[in-house]
């Protein structure tokens with residue numbers, strides 16, 4: 321059976337393939353020396369891969385004492401993320417040491433029984449019944465941006481990455497912390513995160529080479545900056561939690577209220593006891609971190625791609641005009657916006673916000689008959705899988721039509737912007753709905769063009785985003 325996800329067989333197909341490709345990363349010609357690849361990876365984790373990595377199904381490497389295994393095919397991804405999950409539930413050591421000072425034992429970095437307990441605890445907050453409540457917050461926040469943009473003179477330059485980050489921070493801020501959170505508190509959290517991310521070293525050499533003693537030699541200035549920005553985030557969230565605890569009556573629902581007060585099932589039975597203050601803080605930070613930057617980055621890339629491809633922009637506008645006719649979309653409109661959804665999904669294929677997923681093997685194993693040592697680092701790289709030449713027709717082109725209903729869905733172990741298996745993104749439905757509603761509200765009223773002198777480049781740290789922001793000129797449609 322072929323796993324190639326082909327384009328719909330329509331007469332326009334030849335035209336799609338002729339369109340220019342959007343920006344991608346430079347690749348190495350061949351496998352260089354691993355040490356040079358690691359050094360290349362310290363500035364951009366995606367430019368270390370040679371062209372052949374987009375064709376291979378597995379590859380392995382040894383960096384001093386550390387064994388690496390890259391799963392680059394659906395069967396190997398399935399084994400690690402689903403079939404043998406218990407052996408591979410632990411995040412890679414670079415990810416753990418980068419995030420633990422900020423997230424503590426929060427869901428994103430925990431594993432084993434604690435992860436199972438917290439996952440079960442947090443899951444009810446993402447059930448379908450709550451989606452209408454979240455969708456109202458999403459459209460309210462989009463309307464506020466739309467009103468602000470309407471008051472700007474024509475062709476005003478904005479940093480679209482920053483605009484989208486502010487929008488999604490506001491949405492997730494109100495969802496997690498509730499309405500009472502001031503803009504200043506939300507801004508402090510965003511600022512703290514961004515400074516933290518700027519100063520952590522994702523490819524810590526100690527973990528990369530399996531030499532723990534090297535951890536002592538991390539850059540002390542960066543370590544200090546990380547500690548201070550992490551502390552600032554903790555302080556703001558502690559204040560919000562204390563305010564929540566002090567409120568006795570007329571409490572509005574928010575994720576923090578659920579963590580602090582515990583929650584009940586639909587039949588009124590207690591399903592989760594209140595979390596300790598520290599656990600509530602950690603889970604609130606996880607939700608804020610996981611839910612804000614990911615969506616913001618996809619939305620920023622969407623604006624870039626719509627400017628890059630006028631054909632797609634015109635089709636999107638036609639759908640929005642005919643379905644919405646200028647009114648603000650609601651959750652009920654989402655199923656009637658298949659092209660908008662396809663644009664969002666195709667953007668996540670080309671620019672997956674979490675482009676690299678890592679795990680550490682608890683015990684020896686075999687993958688495709690290759691031995692896996694205990695503590696090996698297993699990498700699943702959506703960036704490579706989403707552009708693999710055996711799995712996608714025209715892999716580097718922006719063609720949303722491949723995601724339209726009627727065309728078969730890509731294999732879920734090949735297209736995995738939200739990951740897959742037991743640790744799949746908890747906010748998947750939230751993020752998808754948010755993306756569609758934000759594009760629908762803003763793109764029906766505005767167009768944006770990349771500033772002519774600006775060259776769009778890709779930056780990959782913990783997430784994938786346009787390097788140095790995305791300066792764009794904004795006009796009303």
Ligand code: HEM
Nearest residue numbers: 427428610611614615674737738739743745746747750751
């Ligand atoms: C377009 C938007 C989003 C994308 C592409 C995305 C992607 C991902 C990915 C790839 C992971 C797995 C990471 C790994 O295994 O290392 C993940 C985990 C997670 N995401 Fe999302 N996410 C998005 C939005 C959200 C939102 C809006 C929320 C919450 C409101 C959220 C909450 C989480 C949580 C809690 C986890 C950890 C799950 C676990 O480990 O059990 N995400 N996300």
